[in-house]
Amino acid sequence: MHDTTREVRLAAALVEAADTLADGFDTDDYLRRVSDNCVDLLAARAAGIMLIDHRGRAVSLTASSHGADVALDLLEAQHGGGPCLDSYGSGRPVPPVSIRVAHADSRWPDFTERALRHDVASTFAVPLRRRGTLYGALNVFVPTLPPLSESELLVAQALADAAAVGLQNHRAYSQYRTLSGQLQEALSSRVRIEQAKGMLAERWNTTADQAFVALRQFARRQQLPLDRVASAVVERVLDSTQLRQNDD
Structure with missing residues (x-):
């Protein structure tokens, strides 16, 4: 019997996110798969992950395969502010926001201007975090207006948390491998x-x-x-x- 419920797909996505202890690990490919799973599980238009350094500067942008051009453009538009930087700065989720309302309120003007051109109706972001360490944020772009159910935000946060754990584990693994070699x-x-x-x-x-x-x-x-x-x-x-x- 093939059970295709979202719970089963979420479980599979979390297991996949834990698989980072490999020498051939590629961060961009890994984060792309996390973004793809997010799009699949949340029926989103696109999704992307911004890795941010301790100075609050974006160091890596990765988009989902579906809607890659949209996601990359909207991640790049956040140099002057956006959901990813807000979520990273606070360490908390940015709940679903109407793009038109945010644009009218002059919130993230460059980002919302581009989002309107891409027909993105709403967006939200969750931090990539692990025990107080922040790595960046996962941004989801939705073709419909809020509100989304609370479970949608929880699913996105679960994927982001799993990605943060995966990144942390791989970094530790790489450090141990390097030390072992030395x-x-x-x-x-x-x-x-x-x-x-x-x-x-x-x-x-x-x-x-x-x-x-x-x-x-x-x-x-x-x-x-x-x-x-x-x-x-x-x-x-x-x-x-x-x-x-x-x-x-």
Whole structure:
């Protein structure tokens, strides 16, 4: 039995939003899929996500596949103010607003002027937030006038919250991957240096400490990383006699 209710589709969208722990993760594609799910679940004209930095400046604009031109134009029109910036600034949803009423009240003039040209009747926005951290806002563009039911706003907020969690998790994942790579490289470098010390100490019939001094002095005089010199010794690219010739 195929259950196509909105509850099931919302559950699927939330699961999809959680899937960010991957090396091939693409932020724009991810936010586009979140916007697409928003359009599908809310029967909207278009939707888009604006990521905003701590200074309140837009750093990324992503539109839904459906109505992409409309969404991008309306996101770009918010440089002087709009639902996304208001929602981000307050950390709270901007409830559904009639575009004509907002235009008559001179609220977001550039944004509302463009929205009227696109035949958008109303709009609302919800913040992308996670435990006090704000990433931006999700803006929904609707072809009908308000009021929408409270559940519509809750659905949009659920998608936005899931997107914020997904973004936060991926950033943490990327940081851990980077740190892991750095630690692995540091460990590999240490192993190569120890191997080089051992090889030189055996060849020269000396101590490992004396071999290390020779490695370090050669690296300094040649202005080379110590790990690179050690690798050359291990791979037998560097003649060990060269190190002794430069050893004080």
